[in-house]
Amino acid sequence: MSDAASFSDDELRARIASYTWFHSMTLRPGIVTPGKKTVETLAAEEDALFSAVRIKGASVVDVGAWNGYFSFAAKRRGAASVLATDHFIWKHPDYRGRETIELARQVLGADISLLDVDPTAMTAKLGRFDVVMFLGVFYHLFDPIDVMKRMRAITSGVLLIETHQDALEQPRPMMVFYPGSTLERDPTNWWGPNPPLMLYLLLELGFERIEYRNHPVMGPSRGIYAAFLPGAYERLGGPFDAPWIGMTHPR
Ligand SMILES: C[S@@+](CC[C@H](N)C(=O)[O-])C[C@H]1O[C@@H](n2cnc3c(N)ncnc32)[C@H](O)[C@@H]1O
Structure with missing residues (x-):
């Protein structure tokens, strides 16, 4: 691929139009990728997520990065290093996600x-990161518990999770199973956890301090969690200027 940074605006627009996008990202002034997630939703998610961590100087991994919006945001906000990872959508013959993030990275x-x-293949051999971003992935996994153990293994500070949720009226920890394509006609959607499930699962995995907030646009149908390992909150937590609830340490 020739260096996309040297594309004319028309060449860039044509290349963008050849892909399907999930993230709406401004690659050049006036040139925005036509993502399913809008600029406004992404900006609200970004503000919500990054109000939970001191990202400056942190090592970051973005698990399930797709087009890379949150990887680019972490770097822009001063992360020391950012590793964007994915497989399903990067290798998908229709979505060709790897090409999209490479294009955006170059531009x-x-x-x-x-x-x-x-x-499902990540282990501590990948390294351990101050900040692990696990956004919009939990409910796509047939065995999310196994992958949560893997997320714990690669976290040295804080695990940020954004997920679809269900069973919100239930006080007991549980998650709803969606066989086949029963959630939004998407066969890759498997589970809808409720906040007590996420809280107790994170505690069982060794996280100590769990902060929660509803999604800034979609409300409680999606939840955002910041789970800190012992000692990590003091190093990486805050400023929590959004409506966060301390699940373990009520403020
Ligand atoms: C809804 S997108 C989330 C993208 C981005 N992290 C965000 O929050 O905007 C789901 C991501 O999960 C990844 N993924 C991992 N395992 C998957 C699976 N078994 N089925 C579908 N998607 C999966 C996809 O490749 C994709 O990048």
Whole structure:
């Protein structure tokens, strides 16, 4: 592929139009990728997520990065290093996600690394990261508990999770199973956990301090969690200027 940074605006628009996008990202002034997630939703998610961590100087991995919006945001906000990972959508013959993040990386001139690895294959051999972003992935996994153990293994500080949720009226920890294509006609959607399930699962995995907030646009149908290992909150937590609830340490 020729260097996309040298494309004319028309060449860039044509290349963008040849892909399906999930993230709406401004690659050049006036040139925005036509993502299913809007600029506004992404900006609100970004503000919500990054209000939970001090990202400056942190090592970051983005698990399930797709087009890379949150990887680029972490780098822009001062992360020392960012590793964007994915497999399903990067290798998907229709979505060709790896090409999309490579295009964006070149045009933005962003200093992030890419690695094709599925979350079901991640181990501590990948390294351990101050901040692990696990956004919009939990409910796509047939065995999310196994992958949560893997996320724990690669976290040295804080695990940020964004997920679809269900059983919100139930006080007991549980998650709903969606066989076949019963959730939004998407056969890759398997589970809808409720907040007590996420809280107790994270505690069982060794996280100590769990902070929660509803999604800034979609409300409680999606939840955002910041789970800190012992000692990590003091190093990486806050400023929590969004409506976060301390699940373990009520403020
Ligand atoms: C809804 S997108 C989330 C993208 C991005 N992290 C965000 O929050 O905007 C789901 C991501 O999960 C990844 N994924 C991992 N395992 C998957 C699986 N078994 N089925 C579908 N998607 C999977 C996809 O490749 C994709 O990048």
